[in-house]
Amino acid sequence: xxxxxxxxxxxxxxxxxxxxxxxxxxxxxxxxxxxxxxxxxxxxxxxxxxxxxxxxxxxxxxxxxxxxxxxxxxxxxxxxxxxxxxxxxxxxxxxxxxxxxxxxxxxxxxxxxxxxxxxxxxxxxxxxxxxxxxxxxxxxxxxxxxxxxxxxxxxxxxxxxxxxxxxxxxxxxxxxxxxxxxxxxxxxxxxxxxxxxxxxxxxxxxxxxxxxxxxxxxxxxxxxxxxxxxxxxxxxxxxxxxxxxxxxxxxxxxxxxxxxxxxxxxxxxxxxxxx
Amino acid sequence: xxxxxxxxxxxxxxxxxxxxxxxxxxxxxxxxxxxxxxxxxxxxxxxxxxxxxxxxxxxxxxxxxxxxxxxxxxxxxxxxxxxxxxxxxxxxxxxxxxxxxxxxxxxxxxxxxxxxxxxxxxxxxxxxxxxxxxxxxxxxxxxxxxxxxxxxxxxxxxxxxxxxxxxxxxxxxxxxxxxxxxxxxxxxxxxxxxxxxxxxxxxxxxxxxxxxxxxxxxxxxxxxxxxxxxxxxxxxxxxxxxxxxxxxxxxxxxxxxxxxxxxxxxxxxxxxxxx
Numbered sequence: 001x002x003x004x005x006x007x008x009x010x011x012x013x014x015x016x017x018x019x020x021x022x023x024x025x026x027x028x029x030x031x032x033x034x035x036x037x038x039x040x041x042x043x044x045x046x047x048x049x050x051x052x053x054x055x056x057x058x059x060x061x062x063x064x065x066x067x068x069x070x071x072x073x074x075x076x077x078x079x080x081x082x083x084x085x086x087x088x089x090x091x092x093x094x095x096x097x098x099x100x101x102x103x104x105x106x107x108x109x110x111x112x113x114x115x116x117x118x119x120x121x122x123x124x125x126x127x128x129x130x131x132x133x134x135x136x137x138x139x140x141x142x143x144x145x146x147x148x149x150x151x152x153x154x155x156x157x158x159x160x161x162x163x164x165x166x167x168x169x170x171x172x173x174x175x176x177x178x179x180x181x182x183x184x185x186x187x188x189x190x191x192x193x194x195x196x197x198x199x200x201x202x203x204x205x206x207x208x209x210x211x212x213x214x215x216x217x218x219x220x221x222x223x224x225x226x227x228x229x230x231x232x233x234x235x236x237x238x239x240x241x242x243x244x245x246x247x248x249x250x251x252x253x254x255x256x257x258x259x260x261x262x263x264x265x266x267x268x269x270x271x272x273x274x275x
Numbered sequence: 276x277x278x279x280x281x282x283x284x285x286x287x288x289x290x291x292x293x294x295x296x297x298x299x300x301x302x303x304x305x306x307x308x309x310x311x312x313x314x315x316x317x318x319x320x321x322x323x324x325x326x327x328x329x330x331x332x333x334x335x336x337x338x339x340x341x342x343x344x345x346x347x348x349x350x351x352x353x354x355x356x357x358x359x360x361x362x363x364x365x366x367x368x369x370x371x372x373x374x375x376x377x378x379x380x381x382x383x384x385x386x387x388x389x390x391x392x393x394x395x396x397x398x399x400x401x402x403x404x405x406x407x408x409x410x411x412x413x414x415x416x417x418x419x420x421x422x423x424x425x426x427x428x429x430x431x432x433x434x435x436x437x438x439x440x441x442x443x444x445x446x447x448x449x450x451x452x453x454x455x456x457x458x459x460x461x462x463x464x465x466x467x468x469x470x471x472x473x474x475x476x477x478x479x480x481x482x483x484x485x486x487x488x489x490x491x492x493x494x495x496x497x498x499x500x501x502x503x504x505x506x507x508x509x510x511x512x513x514x515x516x517x518x519x520x521x522x523x524x525x526x527x528x529x530x531x532x533x534x535x536x537x538x539x540x541x542x543x544x545x546x547x548x549x550x
Binding site for chain 2: 007011099100101102103104105106107108109126127130131134135156157160161162163164243244
């Protein structure tokens with residue numbers, strides 16, 4: 001596995017790989033969810049490139065940038081073992097040298113929900129991912145369905161900026177009790193961890209009610225919200241168009257139920273498509 | 276000469292051209308200044324692509340988007356005669372279909388001067404040019420030194436987003452009396468046209484004073500401003516770092532004297548590098 005530390009190194013290495021190239025961007029702290037993205041990329045491409053970069057632009061003030069879990073050697077070993085051909089692991093200085101100042105505003109899909117809770121988050125995500133795409137020139141970009149709004153934002157930015165990379169959404173991997181795999185799950189204490197799967201149950205209940213009933217979002221989400229267990233605190237539970245992330249008042253198959261809870265200082269998100 | 280109307284058509288055609296490809300973006304209303312960009316691109320590349328698109332995103336409210344001069348057949352004939360291999364002339368709908376919402380904020384180089392006078396202008400410029408670059412994948416981008424802040428903004432965005440296109444600045448072409456060629460010169464009435472070269476004279480006087488004297492920008496620009504002739508009204512006359520467009524209080528060789536005047540509803544800009 002090649003390792004590149006700068007945009008120029010990444011591009012020089014990426015251009016030598018057999019094509020098509022599939023790309024998996026990560027912030028490290030890899031778990032089975034990331035590895036499912038890598039496996040999917042291997043299945044569909046001649047080469048896989050991955051990035052490990054904890055992107056300061058997408059963390060707000062008071063968020064967990066400093067304490068975000070980092071273990072580069074472990075991450076690199078996992079990616080190597082999974083057959084990744086090129087790992088792009090730039091430093092903060094390589095990505096944002098003195099004088100850096102551009103940013104990409106993804107527009108409406110990034111405004112509500114996570115974008116409202118985390119000002120600047122999706123501009124940071126869009127900016128770093130477009131930089132990574134320029135440095136690696138993949139044919140396909142693999143993203144987790146778990147971060148559904150990030151997926152919508154990046155689909156929109158790629159489309160709006162006339163980029164040809166194909167965005168591929170990979171289904172969320174879950175613990176046996178339904179909790180979506182996330183690098184932030186390590187922050188949960190025993191009580192929070194025990195309650196965490198209730199977010200998924202609430203989303204599934206809302207999706208089921210909307211699939212079976214008359215599509216009244218307010219009624220379905222009110223009932224579902226009652227399933228969130230203490231000490232989790234519900235931040236939002238809503239139904240959106242999966243492309244625009246516009247909230248829906250009436251919803252049926254294909255719409256997306258999204259939710260976020262707070263567990264102490266940790267936020268957990270999840271989503272469920274109405275079947 | 277091939278003509279493409281959509282990003283997909285442009286990319287399919289551009290990828291078949293002999294490389295390297297040089298790209299000249301325009302808003303049409305072509306004059307000798309544009310043709311100098313095309314000629315330079317021909318000299319340095321195997322193929323030249325040009326675009327003609329009057330970009331609504333870079334016009335503010337009350338600006339001249341509606342009345343901006345348009346003559347597609349004439350522009351296309353000029354580009355064909357100059358040896359352009361591919362003309363990309365998208366419609367507004369092809370560039371900004373329903374649901375379009377992303378934008379690129381170029382950051383500090385776009386904040387002052389033209390950016391302050393024309394809110395949103397440089398975000399509109401950056402967004403459209405990055406779209407054009409994605410649709411054409413040129414090796415080199417040719418821009419006029421005349422729009423010095425646009426040049427600084429696009430250099431910064433290309434660098435910050437890790438794009439590999441080389442930005443080439445082409446010297447300003449001028450009328451015999453020194454007025455920089457601009458598609459907006461057609462708006463000038465006789466009195467405005469007669470006074471217009473005084474902007475260039477003022478910039479040159481400031482540059483000369485700064486090259487010869489002690490580098491005191493305030494003193495040099497105060498003297499130069501007095502050279503602006505009625506009915507022109509001075510909007511700004513300043514000295515900046517040509518990369519960051521940060522204003523300088525002391526300046527010497529390599530710094531850029533920039534100025535803008537109003538002539539009725541028309542704005543004229545120009546710049547002069549301190550020799």
